[in-house]
Amino acid sequence: MNNDDPFDLDDLTPADHGTRAPAAPMQTTSGAPLANAQSEPDYLNGLNAPQRDAVLATEGPVLVLAGAGTGKTRVLTTRLGHLLATGRAAPWNILAVTFTNKAAKEMQERVMKVIGRPVEGMWIGTFHSICVRILRRHAELVGLSSNFTILDTDDQIRLLKQLIKAENIDEKRWPPRQLAGIIDRWKNKAQAPDQIPQGEGYAFANGMGGELYQQYQDRLKILNACDFGDLMMHVIKLFQHNPDILKQYHAQFRYIMVDEYQDTNTAQYMWLRLLAQGNKNICCVGDDDQSIYGWRGAEVGNILRFNKDYEGATIIRLEQNYRSTGHILAAASALISANEDRLGKTLWTDSGDGTPVTVKGVWDAPEEARDICTEIENLQSKSHSLEEIAVLVRAGFQMRELEERLIQIGLPYRVIGGPRFYERAEIRDAMSYLKVIAQPDNDLAFERIINVPKRGLGDTTVQKIHTLARAHGISMTRAARQITGLTTDDKTYKLTPRARTTLTRLMDDFDRWRGLSHSYSHTELAEMVLDESGYTEMWQADKSVDAPGRLENLKELVSGMSEFENLAGFLDHVSLVMENDSNTSDEKVTLMTMHGAKGLEFDTVFLPGWEEGVFPSQRSLDETGLKGLEEERRLAYVGLTRAKKNAHIYFAGSRQVFGQWQTSMPSRFIEELPEDHITVQSAQGLYGNTRNSGSSWGRDTSYESDSTWSGDKDWTAPEQNPSKYGPGWKRRESYDNYRPVRDRGIGSSITSSPLTPSLGRKKKKTTAAVSEFAVGERVFHDKFGYGVVEDVEGNKLLVAFEKAGTKRVMDQFITKG
DNA sequence: GGGAGATCGGTTTTT
DNA sequence: CCGATCTCCC
Numbered sequence: 001m002n003n004d005d006p007f008d009l010d011d012l013t014p015a016d017h018g019t020r021a022p023a024a025p026m027q028t029t030s031g032a033p034l035a036n037a038q039s040e041p042d043y044l045n046g047l048n049a050p051q052r053d054a055v056l057a058t059e060g061p062v063l064v065l066a067g068a069g070t071g072k073t074r075v076l077t078t079r080l081g082h083l084l085a086t087g088r089a090a091p092w093n094i095l096a097v098t099f100t101n102k103a104a105k106e107m108q109e110r111v112m113k114v115i116g117r118p119v120e121g122m123w124i125g126t127f128h129s130i131c132v133r134i135l136r137r138h139a140e141l142v143g144l145s146s147n148f149t150i151l152d153t154d155d156q157i158r159l160l161k162q163l164i165k166a167e168n169i170d171e172k173r174w175p176p177r178q179l180a181g182i183i184d185r186w187k188n189k190a191q192a193p194d195q196i197p198q199g200e201g202y203a204f205a206n207g208m209g210g211e212l213y214q215q216y217q218d219r220l221k222i223l224n225a226c227d228f229g230d231l232m233m234h235v236i237k238l239f240q241h242n243p244d245i246l247k248q249y250h251a252q253f254r255y256i257m258v259d260e261y262q263d264t265n266t267a268q269y270m271w272l273r274l275l276a277q278g279n280k281n282i283c284c285v286g287d288d289d290q291s292i293y294g295w296r297g298a299e300v301g302n303i304l305r306f307n308k309d310y311e312g313a314t315i316i317r318l319e320q321n322y323r324s325t326g327h328i329l330a331a332a333s334a335l336i337s338a339n340e341d342r343l344g345k346t347l348w349t350d351s352g353d354g355t356p357v358t359v360k361g362v363w364d365a366p367e368e369a370r371d372i373c374t375e376i377e378n379l380q381s382k383s384h385s386l387e388e389i390a391v392l393v394r395a396g397f398q399m400r401e402l403e404e405r406l407i408q409i410g411l412p413y414r415v416i417g418g419p420r421f422y423e424r425a426e427i428r429d430a431m432s433y434l435k436v437i438a439q440p441d442n443d444l445a446f447e448r449i450i451n452v453p454k455r456g457l458g459d460t461t462v463q464k465i466h467t468l469a470r471a472h473g474i475s476m477t478r479a480a481r482q483i484t485g486l487t488t489d490d491k492t493y494k495l496t497p498r499a500r501t502t503l504t505r506l507m508d509d510f511d512r513w514r515g516l517s518h519s520y521s522h523t524e525l526a527e528m529v530l531d532e533s534g535y536t537e538m539w540q541a542d543k544s545v546d547a548p549g550r551l552e553n554l555k556e557l558v559s560g561m562s563e564f565e566n567l568a569g570f571l572d573h574v575s576l577v578m579e580n581d582s583n584t585s586d587e588k589v590t591l592m593t594m595h596g597a598k599g600l601e602f603d604t605v606f607l608p609g610w611e612e613g614v615f616p617s618q619r620s621l622d623e624t625g626l627k628g629l630e631e632e633r634r635l636a637y638v639g640l641t642r643a644k645k646n647a648h649i650y651f652a653g654s655r656q657v658f659g660q661w662q663t664s665m666p667s668r669f670i671e672e673l674p675e676d677h678i679t680v681q682s683a684q685g686l687y688g689n690t691r692n693s694g695s696s697w698g699r700d701t702s703y704e705s706d707s708t709w710s711g712d713k714d715w716t717a718p719e720q721n722p723s724k725y726g727p728g729w730k731r732r733e734s735y736d737n738y739r740p741v742r743d744r745g746i747g748s749s750i751t752s753s754p755l756t757p758s759l760g761r762k763k764k765k766t767t768a769a770v771s772e773f774a775v776g777e778r779v780f781h782d783k784f785g786y787g788v789v790e791d792v793e794g795n796k797l798l799v800a801f802e803k804a805g806t807k808r809v810m811d812q813f814i815t816k817g
Numbered sequence: 818g819g820g821a822g823a824t825c826g827g828t829t830t831t832t
Numbered sequence: 833c834c835g836a837t838c839t840c841c842c
Contacts, residue, residue, distance in 0.1 A: 099832080228831080293830075396829085617829080
């Protein structure tokens with residue numbers, strides 16, 4: 001921690017603030033003897049001693065250090081159930097905070113299971129959703145009105161862009177995106193514009209950073225809007241300035257529980273401190289070894305410091321792991337022990353050693369992908385469920401190679417991550433229409449759709465409306481209404497007759513829709529609006545490949561709305577819940593980042609790309625040095641501990657980065673794995689095999705120097721792996737009807753065609769007889785016109801179009817020409 | 818206002 | 833090398 005005391009909670013922070021006394025000894029409660037088994041409630045059955053302690057330690061501050069796979073969620077939910085079942089708390093006396101909506105939902109559901117009946121009234125939610133709930137009640141006290149809107153990142157950036165432009169600052173040199181990042185960082189630390197340090201971000205646009213931040217906040221106030229950071233900050237401010245209100249919440253929230261405490265940022269920490277001052281019944285659950293979000297403001301320090309912040313805290317360690325086998329656990333434990341900044345836990349299991357972690361060196365990324373896929377096919381042939389297999393990468397760019405191979409051999413897979421439902425352009429457009437109806441002064445929403453679909457209201461018109469709005473201090477919708485009625489000849493405001501008619505009609509439409517919103521349900525209204533505004537039509541007319549998918553998404557949006565009582569409720573939900581429940585449950589391999597995998601588990605996990613620069617990521621090292629390295633190592637730990645039975649680590653000798661071949665060294669994390677728990681399989685002639693005669697592989701520190709790795713002479717050509725096109729190939733025919741789906745949640749209707757495999761290696765211009773298209777064949781594409789097939793790769797074709805040039809296209813959009 | 822070439826940048830992600 | 837975004841020109 002660089003900041004010794006960033007948490008000036010002013011006079012509301014009583015005794016515990018400034019307690020810099022030596023840390024209270026970390027006490028690990030031992031399994032306290034309990035009342036006889038008969039009188040014991042069912043929900044305690046099957047808990048191990050520390051788990052039980054954590055459930056029963058209801059009073060005072062408690063930190064539950066829950067290692068990976070130690071039953072954290074079970075403890076959390078059982079504890080909640082226990083509080084309710086024993087009458088210690090009514091549902092509304094409980095505040096349970098999570099980071100994601102998914103976690104909140106799961107918690108809610110599992111508490112019901114614990115106590116066997118539905119529970120209503122608990123305050124279970126994300127930090128942000130709980131803030132919204134509180135803020136809606138007291139909005140006036142922080143200068144908002146209770147129907148404030150919540151901006152997402154896009155809105156935020158558009159607003160900042162306007163401000164930067166208005167200041168005549170070069171957008172190129174000082175991108176709005178960067179400023180958004182800086183402001184977020186300030187907000188993560190709960191620093192208002194008048195509290196920001198002079199250094200770092202302040203320097204944005206030569207010292208304009210602070211000024212722009214202030215302007216941004218001013219604009220938000222006028223817009224009656226908050227960004228995500230504000231939600232936390234406003235509540236903190238509310239509590240700090242209104243002790244009476246804080247007291248009400250103290251009285252209400254008799255028990256506070258926090259999930260993933262290691263991920264809290266400074267603002268969230270302060271927020272919790274304020275709320276926990278009341279009765280000190282705060283129970284934080286987390287794992288310092290799984291803190292992987294430092295880059296977005298999380299402070300591992302919060303969890304490391306818990307017993308200093310909350311005097312007399314009980315610390316309970318959950319160390320019995322129920323997920324992974326012994327070898328995997330030992331490997332992960334050894335790895336993480338290389339970190340300095342940790343409280344320290346020793347995970348153990350009684351489920352046997354299992355199979356050692358494998359570490360495999362391959363020549364390059366394509367081989368890595370081939371090998372992984374071959375292994376997956378082998379597993380599949382032994383009836384290992386694909387649902388229980390995951391490939392976890394450090395960064396998105398590693399996915400392409402894997403995806404290509406998966407498509408090529410027809411293994412069904414799903415990518416987790418990618419653009420989410422509510423972030424898609426069409427959804428945001430549709431939402432903007434609804435927002436303008438429900439929140440007439442929502443300028444950002446209005447600006448987004450004023451000319452979508454194109455209706456001839458371009459920049460000039462918008463600019464005029466803008467100017468009028470500014471001049472009169474009114475919102476843009478109001479200004480738009482006014483401007484159409486102006487009879488002036490003033491060039492600043494005078495619209496072309498055409499624009500005037502169109503704008504009048506648009507404003508009339510909005511008035512009409514607003515009127516109808518009383519007599520129609522919000523779903524009906526949405527349908528009507530999308531239809532009558534010409535928005536649906538716009539996509540129907542669009543010939544591009546993803547237009548049908550977008551229309552599909554719009555339908556999905558409308559049907560999703562029906563779950564909500566009214567439009568306002570729905571809009572709130574969407575601002576906070578940028579998630580989507582994908583319900584495709586076909587057997588698929590999961591492909592995602594290690595970050596995305598936190599909290600999940602799979603029988604078999606593949607971990608490609610363990611190379612210096614990739615993992616640990618060079619950038620992380622450059623930017624945050626040792627701290628960054630330790631976070632990367634925690635990420636490695638997270639990755640490994642996702643595996644229940646098998647973990648396979650890979651590194652490649654060279655890899656294409658931005659189109660350039662680069663040689664790479666195995667990750668230092670590989671060296672840190674204990675020999676006794678790993679099996680090394682390195683290709684003949686590849687590093688390690690030749691150097692260390694296979695014995696002390698991974699112990700040789702010499703490959704920390706470049707020369708060893710890149711300068712190697714006896715690299716023979718990679719052995720042609722006969723199984724490369726093996727099992728998948730044999731199975732080919734039965735897969736002909738299979739459609740691989742790149743599954744990115746609701747409405748990702750980007751479904752590729754029946755598989756058209758290519759024979760032989762990539763780039764080789766041979767085509768299997770089974771392929772629908774052959775190299776050299778003349779084809780037609782709806783958008784690009786006529787062309788000639790140059791290469792076939794699975795269902796992707798490389799086509800040289802006569803007009804459009806050479807492009808990669810999915811064969812489903814191609815017809816024989 | 819829209820399409821086409823140039824230009825730039827390129828971890829990780831939730832709310 | 834690929835894609836997203838921007839600029840320029842019609």
